[in-house]
Amino acid sequence: MLRTHTCGELTEDNIGQTVILCGWVAARRDHGKLIFIDIRDRYGFTQVVITPKPYPAAYETAKQLKCEDVVRITGEVNVRPAKTENPKIPTGLVELFTHNLEILNSSKDLPFQIEDTIEVSEEIKLLHRYLDLRRSTMLEKFIIRDKLNYKFREFLNRERFLEVETPFLTKSTPEGARDFLVPSRINPGMFYALPQSPQLFKQILMVSGFDRYYQIARCFRDEDLRRDRQPEFTQLDIEASFVSEEDLFKLVEEMFRFVFKEALGIDLTIPFTRISYQEAMATHQSDKPDIGQGQYRFLWVCDFPLFEYNEEEGRWNSAHHPFTAPKEEDIALLGKDMKNIRSRAYDLVLNGVEIASGSIRIHSRDLQQKIFSSIGLTAEEAQQKFAHLLRAFEYGAPPHGGLAVGLDRLYSIITGCESIREVIAFPKTQKGICPLTEAPSGVGQRQLDELNLSIKEKPEK
């Protein structure tokens, strides 16, 4: 290591030791024959003192230092003079008396200062995301994100869930939102699609007998972007076999209790409040009501309608997806009273925001066929759309269910952000652009030729 300690580490225990620190110049105060600099790294700040004697070279170098220069400092840990201590930071009782100062890299003048609160457009912040991420308020969000991701995995690992990586180059499906497409060079005229979620793969893993699956998975939807939407987003995806709603609710409640306690030191009360969709709409006029009191207000909303009427096409559609199981006692209403058939789908709402959604799935082919008929799909059409899942279901599919947690939304609530862009390291703007890398960009004719594609003339807007 180029350093012996980090900038957040030195305390009174180190007094008298010769140490080496590396970090960024966060501030420089020149008092003539005495220069102070604060150096910063991920772990904290340390105050450094430089005087002309007995180390004049270090002093000469210190005179030219600018904010965000990267330095390496060898020196002795001293106690700070009385009344100059800073009790707010862990290193606040000591300072480093410099013997040697090396500029590892210098910085150009900054487009904005590295301060907790800055008044700069989002475009500029994203263009210089490496500077934006140096701010402790931003760094903290990614430390929390890492910690929660890790604790989710720790809990699920302990509960014997297997993490399985599912493909990103997969098949375009006609349902749901618009797919991002990836042209195949080896198979001209054919396209992969980026997954909107690992839904079908996790169900196939249940058919494979994997029993309990999870994945922190990237998902893709080519939708017009709004404040809380990104073309790529992350979900904690969970599926289990031989379970009922009660098992999943209990698992998810215990998971959140564990993660909040371990990562945030917060005690959640479980079980979470539970209301039906019907009750939520009647009482709160919302399917994701904010139930007040307490910092984190978790709420299960269940019994969502299985179908919703599509005015345009004059028929019933699946409200969730067509593999969602209906409630046992409502199956008799199929084809008779579609509006009142309740599903085994549920949402988890946190502070009025939907953060997870899932269902118990249909595993019986007969029932699945009835559902398809109810939404006007013939057996042939169903085959065409969902061939691989239906084929898998013919060879012994277990009862199963699961859910997916939208991690970007969850983390933006926890860190108090207005937009999920603040908890994504390198997000896109509302125009789908990354100012940092300038993606998307034009590509060469050779690349298009290899893909057997051509770009049409620019459409009129």
Added chain:
Amino acid sequence: MLRTHTCGELTEDNIGQTVILCGWVAARRDHGKLIFIDIRDRYGFTQVVITPKPYPAAYETAKQLKCEDVVRITGEVNVRPAKTENPKIPTGLVELFTHNLEILNSSKDLPFQIEDTIEVSEEIKLLHRYLDLRRSTMLEKFIIRDKLNYKFREFLNRERFLEVETPFLTKSTPEGARDFLVPSRINPGMFYALPQSPQLFKQILMVSGFDRYYQIARCFRDEDLRRDRQPEFTQLDIEASFVSEEDLFKLVEEMFRFVFKEALGIDLTIPFTRISYQEAMATHQSDKPDIGQGQYRFLWVCDFPLFEYNEEEGRWNSAHHPFTAPKEEDIALLGKDMKNIRSRAYDLVLNGVEIASGSIRIHSRDLQQKIFSSIGLTAEEAQQKFAHLLRAFEYGAPPHGGLAVGLDRLYSIITGCESIREVIAFPKTQKGICPLTEAPSGVGQRQLDELNLSIKEKPEK
């Protein structure tokens, strides 16, 4: 839960208890008035006994059972009669005497049996991957993969590495292998590229002061596929600031020792053997020699040449990538003796296979500019190709380095597989096709129109 126990759980301690198991019929032996079935789930096998009395309904159901039907069985745990015990399995001393037998789902006739060794083409296995994955030899690979992934994370988390998720929709770069492209609908004529690795993002995270980063990341390369290649593959990506080669070697050695011990119960000897590229070529005529003895033979190969001569273009190229640092003592040879300039790049070789690769990066703009000149890139060209990284480097880049471990290769060595396809849940064939989902596939005209693309006439082959 639909069950009280798993199929791998019952022992003599459960004798006399009434339990419920769920699982797949793995075998059925009909002895007339006595039917045995073995039921299987992820956790093991349990022998089940069904007789006509006193539960005739269960017996009638059992008569129709076929392999891979999904069943739910309520019964009493009995000790197996003397001499019928199976000491090879944990449940081998007991059997379940059936009171109630429910078929949760039946299976069609199977395209192949669920056995450890099967003689079926890979195409058929991949078409019915959900059946292939039910084989215990396959399941075991994914249990090992999950365990090692988890242990890698545990080690790196403990060492204060932050897991940061980097984008999948990013910018096409002209270097390296061919990119997979993703047309942008919102920005007609523009394309994202899927990342060949998070290389540039992890370096930017170092400039952001994140200090220690890791990610288990999917990477994409549109290359012609060979046995050990997949269009998407997984790497354990690591980067750290203020480090030298020695720090990274020590970290990676301790990481592998921890993971092998914890996940596999194997003691690795560290430090690993280390040789220079020059010595490897002179002694073994290979830059990834297999150094014999011991089940797992790890070897560092270092001091790779910084440049390689491009005969076609009559100039020197970067052998690794142009951000790789040269060895300090060889910098003087720049422009004079290009062939003999050694880099600070290293590979980790396991049993003769390269499983990791990395380097200490250049952090000085002056040196970076000299390297660009050496490979014939003007400042303008360098800007055009690597604008965002070079811009980031102007604002205080710390010295940093890292490496990436090819997890698919590593896991195929550990599980003794010939191809990385066996350790990927849903792989592609050598034609880039997924037989299970039939990806890639044709897409509708409306989708192409929205992307402002047209497919050219089929090219002649």
